[in-house]
Amino acid sequence: MIDWTQGDNWQDPGTWTVSSDYGGWFHVYAFTMTLGMILAVGYSAFKFWKKGIPVTQLAWGVIAIIPMSLFGASIFGKLNADGPGVNANGVGFWGLFAFWHAGMAIHGGVYVGTLTGLIVYGIMGRYTKVSLWTYMDCIIPNILLGQGIGRWGNFFNHEVMGPPVGSVSSNPLSWLPHYIQVNTQWRYTGATGQIINGINLQNGQVYQMAPIFFYESIALFIVWGLITFVLPNIGKWIGSKPWKKLPKEYHFNAGQGWLNFIMPWKYSAKQLVKHPERNQSYFVIWNQAFYKKLETDQKPTYEKEIAKINHKSASLTSRRYHSGRTLIKANNPQKYWITKVGAEAGGYFLAWNIIRFALELQRPYDHLFIMYEKTLSLVIIMVTAGLGLLMMILSQNVIAWFFRQPNKLYEKEYFEASHLDKAYFYYLRKWLNLNKTSQPKSRKKQTNSSKQEQIKQRKKISKEDKAAQKLAKMQKKKTND
Incomplete structure (x- = not known):
């Protein structure tokens, strides 16, 4: 940890070659933020398409999340930026929302944006039958792209610098590109004899x-690649594979897969119909064997298991646990080692905050996440990282076992619910009714008993009427005779 305050002791040495504004109208910081958001939204749209989720659902989320994220980042970045009780450049309350000006705290944007997204997609998922975890995995990790690009806006603003590492003559960072070296050099104008680093x-x-901006940008891009391309595929790489489990159905051909990728025009849909062996590439097999396969043939077995669970299990918790495990098993009968949804979103909070913690140790007191509160900033950052790790663990086990439902989209679409699938909810309502207060229960019993009495009376009157009518007919017939 390096304790230091930047303040007004560091000035332009007169050798900088980049500026925050060009032509008085082109603001690089705003441009990089916008470019980062476009890239993040664009890749999120690709993941929506890949999951089969309408992109319009992403659009509704973006409309709410991006403005709230910008406001959150601006408020946290400008609040008390120039000292305790003094906002950045002395702005008032409304000035805290001016995100187009320098002074943004990414943690504020992430926290506010995440809360907004949870509300929007939590409500939306109830109608679209898409899990909230699925939405989170499609969107949250791509924030890293926006952050990585946005850090270059800080470079043009000459922000997000760490402590001095040496004089220009004995520059220990000579391995960096020259334009980065020149634009991260500062002239010290404070008192002689002060010791920093x-x-x-x-x-x-x-x-x-x-x-620091450069270190963080590179680290964010690397972490995004690991979360997006490595984390979801670890189980598929080291676990059982469809062409080994079901060799009669799938024949993996690595060479053919590369040819399909390099020359897609040669292996058109018509050619693949004529030559199905050309279609046995890695991604195609996994889609056919798991991701795009609706395990409807497992429904009869699943329904029998659910009936047994609801009959044998005494407690609600036990029914939820066993029903969840049975549902997961039914939708993955081959027991492929698949990374469940929620891991990518949790991985974002874990990895990003570990990076931020390492760099926060070097940042000056007046450029922290929470200004002038380094210990508090570090604690909050590590708590957020811990929550990310907890999210990864729980999403793969506890949450998957207790809260998954049929007819929803997780890492794949689960088959549609039937009347037996809904038995769990019937028992849930029954359990809730048993735990109601005694007064409503007694009223309900009274109401039921009164209805039953009325039905008995009606039946009795109906029988008496029929007997009277029958007697009248007999007397009329006797008179006629």
């Missing part, structure tokens, strides 16, 4: 500052 500072000397 083990360097005895001299007034008027130019020092090389640690380019």
